[in-house]
Amino acid sequence: GIQVEQSPPDLILQEGANSTLRCNFSDSVNNLQWFHQNPWGQLINLFYIPSGTKQNGRLSATTVATERYSLLYISSSQTTDSGVYFCAVERRSGYSTLTFGKGTMLLVSP
Amino acid sequence: DAMVIQNPRYQVTQFGKPVTLSCSQTLNHNVMYWYQQKSSQAPKLLFHYYDKDFNNEADTPDNFQSRRPNTSFCFLDIRSPGLGDAAMYLCATSRRTSVDIQYFGAGTRLSVL
Numbered sequence: 747g748i749q750v751e752q753s754p755p756d757l758i759l760q761e762g763a764n765s766t767l768r769c770n771f772s773d774s775v776n777n778l779q780w781f782h783q784n785p786w787g788q789l790i791n792l793f794y795i796p797s798g799t800k801q802n803g804r805l806s807a808t809t810v811a812t813e814r815y816s817l818l819y820i821s822s823s824q825t826t827d828s829g830v831y832f833c834a835v836e837r838r839s840g841y842s843t844l845t846f847g848k849g850t851m852l853l854v855s856p
Numbered sequence: 857d858a859m860v861i862q863n864p865r866y867q868v869t870q871f872g873k874p875v876t877l878s879c880s881q882t883l884n885h886n887v888m889y890w891y892q893q894k895s896s897q898a899p900k901l902l903f904h905y906y907d908k909d910f911n912n913e914a915d916t917p918d919n920f921q922s923r924r925p926n927t928s929f930c931f932l933d934i935r936s937p938g939l940g941d942a943a944m945y946l947c948a949t950s951r952r953t954s955v956d957i958q959y960f961g962a963g964t965r966l967s968v969l
Contacts, residue, residue, distance in 0.1 A: 789960040846898035
């Protein structure tokens with residue numbers, strides 16, 4: 747199956763700092779999503795981004811499909827950004843489902 | 857608001873006692889998924905329904921079953937829970953179109969005593 751690697755595994759920031767999370771994947775994809783899991787366990791979709799660049803407020807994401815990676819940028823981080831960020835991909839060929847990376851745990855301190 | 861609703865949020869069961877978790881959706885999505893997430897791990901897909909077609913992952917134990925009586929509801933049955941089945945169970949839905957975004961419920965945290 748497709749491999750998904752996220753880095754860094756853990757990240758601690760001071761409030762107001764910027765950060766970049768990375769997701770590498772091993773095969774061509776037709777679906778890539780970034781999720782935020784809050785401390786209560788709820789998974790929230792941040793971006794659907796199999797290619798290109800998107801922005802939503804302080805968050806933006808870029809996927810370079812030809813080089814098989816995606817980046818999630820968090821600017822001016824807030825304590826509410828804390829949680830686990832997952833990248834999930836679906837292989838392009840055949841019928842498949844999302845494969846999740848192991849996530850990046852982010853802690854933003856005041 | 858349209859959403860994915862999981863009940864209950866917390867479930868405690870005894871070792872070996874069957875338990876059922878439920879998921880409902882108002883999004884009218886044709887695909888419903890069940891994931892298991894253990895502490896500090898990524899969600900792991902157990903199975904999904906594409907309309908009425910059931911798709912089981914190869915490594916999902918037989919102890920886990922699912923039912924989808926209609927478009928809106930999907931159930932996860934654990935026939936004989938073991939201590940290793942304690943986890944967060946997440947339900948998700950999607951429309952399975954060219955833009956296939958999965959929407960998750962808040963999850964049910966299962967404890968096995």
